[in-house]
Amino acid sequence: MPTKAHRTDAAWDCYAREDVTVGAEPVLIGLGFMIEPPEGYYVEIVPRSSIGLKTQLRQPNSIGIIDNGYRNEVKAMYESRLMPSSGMLDCTTIPQKIKAGDRIAQMILRKQEEAELVEVDELSETDRGAGGFGSTGVR
Template identity: 35%
Template sequence: MSPTVKYKKLDPRAQVPAYATPGAAAADLCALLDAPLTLAPMQRALIPTGLAIELPDAGCVALVYARSGLSIKHGVCMANGVGVIDSDYRGELRVPMVNLSTESYTIQPGERVAQLCIAPVWQANFAPAEELSDSQRGAGGFGSTGKL
């Protein structure tokens, strides 16, 4: 069952998030710009989308991810890695971007700049513990391999 996510266009030019293919896990978010915006190397900018969303309940989170094509081809990615949109946020979706390349990159009005993924979320109950159970990896691992 797919959740229904309500959206509001804050600007009539805003583009509704859309899945590029039937198998896409995330919908594209597009830049709402009056003119092209050039990011110099190492420059950051907050890119508006002109959209606000309402998640169905506290059991959902919206996650904003970089587009891999922009990252790999041009070195342009999200400044914060992954954006977390809580279920009670109603403001404009804006994408913090950074140009990690050595060359300038120009973001065009309407360009797909990020991906929006809706996922389930659980709020944990945190409990103090004197000891934690053993695991195969243990406490001394580095990364996923447990090795340097």
């Protein structure tokens, strides 16, 4: 079962159900539980903060969304990132070993917001306009 280390924690820690070696290709790792969120809620599965700092593991889909109607084991998807080897063009993957019982993810319960999408022919004007992807500068 997912656990919280502290009553005030925003997320529950989730544990690997099985031993897995993670390489360059994404793998699904069972977390050993199923969940039925309350109506109007869904769950996000995200990496623990220490995963990004202390390992080469990355969650390729950034956030796993567990819809309210999903009824199967919750899993986390991980891959091991490529690391430069001898030359900057040469990269290698360092396999990461996960053992059953390792805390590998966090689960966040979120309220689902509803909105109606409306198709329009044009958008309103703003100061920003179409600028994106760093258009406001580096600093």
